[in-house]
Amino acid sequence: MKKIMNLTKFHVIIAAIFLLSFNDQPEIQLLYPISEKVIQNNTPTLMWTGSDYFQTFEIWIDGIRFDSIKGSNSTYVPFPLSFGKHSWQIIGIKGKNKYKSAIEYFTITDDPLCKLPPRSALLRYNWKVKAACEVKEGGKELSTKQVNDNGWATTTIPATVLSALVRNGYYPNPYIGINNMFIPDINDSFNQQYNLLRYSHIKGKNPWKTPYWFCNTFEIPDSVTGKNYWITLNEINYKADIWLNGIKIADSSQVVGMERSFRFNVTNIIKKEAPNHIAIAIYPVEHPGMPDPEPLTPFGEPGTNMADGLISKDYTKWDVIGWDWQPPVRDRDMGITEDVFLSATDDIEIDDLYVTSDIPLPDTSQAFITISATLNNYSNKPKQGKIIAIIANGNDKISFEEPFSLKPNQNLVLYFDKNKIESLAISNPKLWWPIGYGQPNLYHLILQAKTSEGDVHIAETNFGIRKVETYIGPVERVYKINGKIIYPKGGNWVIDMMLNWTAQRYTDEIKLTQNSGLNILRIWGPTGAPPTAFYDAADKSGVLLWQDFLNDYWGTFRNTPGYLPDEKLFEQATIAIVKKYRNHPSLVIWCGGNEGPNPRENLIMEKILPQYDGRDSKHYLKISNGDGLHGGGPYHTLLPQDYFTHPKLMGFSSEIGPSGVPVFESVAKFITNLGEETAENAFPVNGQWAYHDATDRSSDDRKFSHYDNIVRNCYGKPTTTMDYFEKCQLVNYDVYRASIEAINRLLWDKASGIALWKSNSSWPSFTWQIYDWYLQAHAGYYGTKKASEMTHIQLNRDNMKIVVLNANHFPIENTTIIANLLDSSLKVIWSAQKNISLKPNSVNHPEIVVPTFSQTTLLVLKLLSKENKIISENYYWLNPQNNYTSLRSLPETKIIADLTASINDSCLLVNVNLKNAGSGIALMTQLSLVEKNTKAEILPTYFSDNYLTILPNESKQITIQTRLENLPPQFMLQVKSYNNPNVKYFNINNPQK
Helix, strand or coil: CHHHHHHHHHHHHHHHHHHHHHHHCCCCCEEECCCCEEECCCCCCEEECCCCCCCEEEEEECCEEEEEEECCCCEECCCCCCCEEEEEEEEEEECCEEEECCCEEEEECCCCCCCCCCCEEECCCCEEEEEHHHCCCCHHHHCCCCCCCCCCEEECCCEEHHHHHHHCCCCCCCCCCCHHHHCCCCCHHHHHHHCCHHHCCCCCCCCCCCCEEEEEEECCCCCCCCCEEEEEECCEECEEEEEECCEEEEEEEEEECCCCCEEEECCCCCCCCCCEEEEEEEECCCCCCCCCCCCCCCCCCCCCCCCCCHHHHCCCCHHHHCECCECCCCCCCCEECCCEEEEEECCEEEEEEEEEEECCCCCCCEEEEEEEEEEEECCCCCEEEEEEEEEEECCEEEEEEEEEEECCCCEEEEEECCCCCHHHEEECCCEECCCCCCCECCEEEEEEEEECCCCEEEEEEEECECCEEEEECCCCEEEEECCEEECCEEEEECCCCCCCCCHHHHHHHHHHHHHHCCCEEEECHHHCCCCHHHHHHHHHHCCEEEEECCCECCCCCCCCCCCCCCHHHHHHHHHHHHHHHCCCCCEEEEECCECCCCCCHHHHHHHHHHHHHCCCCCEEECCCCCCCCECCCCCCCCCHHHHHCCCCCCEEEEEECCCCCCCHHHHHHHCCCCCCCECCCCCCCEHHHHHCCCCECCCCCCEHHHHHHHHHHHHCCCCCHHHHHHHHHHHHHHHHHHHHHHHHCCCCCCEEEEEECCCCCCCCCCCCCCECCCCCECHHHHHHHHHCCCEEEEEECCCCEEEEEECCCCCEEEEEEEEEEECCCCCEEEEEEEEEEECCCEEEEEEEECCCCCCCEEEEEEEECCCCCEEEEEEEEECCCCCCHHHHHCCCCCEEEEEEEEEECCEEEEEEEEEECCCCCEEEEEEEEEECCCCCECCCCEECCCCEEECCCCEEEEEEEEEHHHCCCCEEEEEEECCEEEEEEEECCCCCC
């Protein structure tokens, strides 16, 4: 009995020890996305409860170990995922022990990248991908059966080959750290230089020198019915053989080149009552080139943009060879790069729909619409019927009907204008205007063809009524929309380096542009041509677009003969681009080439544009850095005052480029050794920074060290990694604001526009962006937003004079300028006040000069309306020696916030009244919408303003908006100021509950 009692005590003690040990181990709870959440973002921020208990976390998605990260993390952004349902799990590791979270699920879905025609079905899911050298069967065999999953990567499309393989665990995420250096390149010499072939998933072989099979099995849905069936590939890279049900429907001599759509009649091949099997062999580019040496040491050399230039011999995405803002993409983006869909038609179809408008300026009370299209008869019989057209804008509608008669197999050109259809002369049209100048009004055209035999086809498009004019002034090119001079303020824009963005992502890119106050984006030629989802979003938002044709003057060694694609292929692709975009009112500029004339300029100007876009008023700009514009930077970051004296900051500059370093939270997502292995005397800069574009070019001023020196010399040596990035935000705000204000002051005397280099990023980068690849806006975004106000008060940093810009087309009477200069104790040491009336579209000079003091001061500028309401306000920290180290030690203050949350159109809307209730200043106060437990920021989120400077007893009203799908169950408002180390959090009641 005693023995049994002792044994029992022993078991109790062991159990107690076990329970204590178990209780010490924190539970890993998944926070977002959970509960079968449906989202549109294919790079969701995974969030879970973290703890210092674990040394590392493993990230598992769909049963594949995606990554292993430090145990100090509680968030992770995966490689862009496929559409469809996903599982995810976090495994915490401590020593030899592993602790698993529960498994959660979420689904990614989104619209197609282009609007599909009636009676169509997207072929998006369940594609199987494998190297042809690993497959015994050919296209005939692969297209007669459902392929075995064994050894095949599964993906949705669009997808490049590398994207499909990363999604299936064959290669690491190339967007993170230096993972790209653990993936072989298509160039054998480059692989030898870095010993990359050892990472190939095909042992001993270059994995990109072979075609890849993309195979799928599908059935025709009930909604897709007709007499003719079609398969469309909206874009591939670079060549393709296409097989359907054992029949080759096209080969690589036909299907070649990017920026082209390929459509095939498969009526006699498709199976209506049985599964269909499609096999597409995708071939790599023919001239992949050899990338330049990689920057792997702090402030490393970025190499030559476009490397050896050989990729220019192919009509493809040229930036994949590597630039000083993007690494080389290892497979050069070979793949199916836009949507594939099945569609059905009757025996007639409307094609090549083209809508234009003309306004008899200066009169805008009338507009004349012209519509053209091709009506195709696919049968051997004649067809008679009628065309029914409806044009609508809200309740405003016009319609007309016209008979037609088609011969067998005829392609009939349709043409309707005011001379034929009186109602196409529209009275009091609703004009399309860019951001800041009016509403981007859109009309919707439905063109329907019906035959007496019951054939029906509908084509539709949005369009806008607007007219573009341009002329060259004394030193600059000027643009007018609808007879009014506009001030183009914008950025150069590039596409994701692996073409992984969804339709919603393209919409977010436009919305971030709209929210920034910028009104134009230049789609930089070597990056490629975006899907129409991007253009649709621009049309709705009023963002002007400038589309380059494919060329790069320097990358082709000043247009050296032989460094260009086949002329016929160039013509086919350029025609496809023109027809794809021509109906979009946002598109106002076609540009021949980047930093030099296009070698095929005559082909573009004399044949393609007159034939395919000859009725519209778009401007053809011959080169990006001439023809009334100029380029060439500066690409390095200057001191704010130096933007006002730099000779390039005048006229219309197409590329002005401060660096734009992201916030700490973004950098922590892609730099895996943050704060480690740092350069001597340059903490926290390290080699991974250089790989992500923090480089120094030895041949010119494009040096990240210029930016880094400003941080250290002006704001002090960083004490921590976080301290460095917080100082970066002050630099960002000041230099981006200065770059635009330097142009503002010269309107319309010596300047007319500006385009930042760049406004976005193609991958996680340290440079040339106002928001990063994660859609996180840094402080420079809000400096840009401040300087881009339509009515704006500012300080000219070269002569210390105050000026007021009124970019509106109407006067503003009886405004009041109030200027106060404060010392560090917030005592007013100088002030000025003046009444002024602002002329339309003018720069107004009140002749107020701000004095200079030896210490650091704060200049507060306000422009008040006659009702005493703030029209514009601006805050500057000033020091003649550029010594701003004292800003960090300004007295702390107390911030309070009143918040109300509501739901509007599937979005969370938060109204914030932020008040400085203390006696000190709240300098550069950053607001973030964060998950409650991890404090991870919810992205994308749109703030009406941010990085605020708030004086004692001042209040700021801010609106915050994000899509409901982005929200975790619990979220808060985070508020932190540069001079206040204590971060504050304010609860937000979730209106969904």
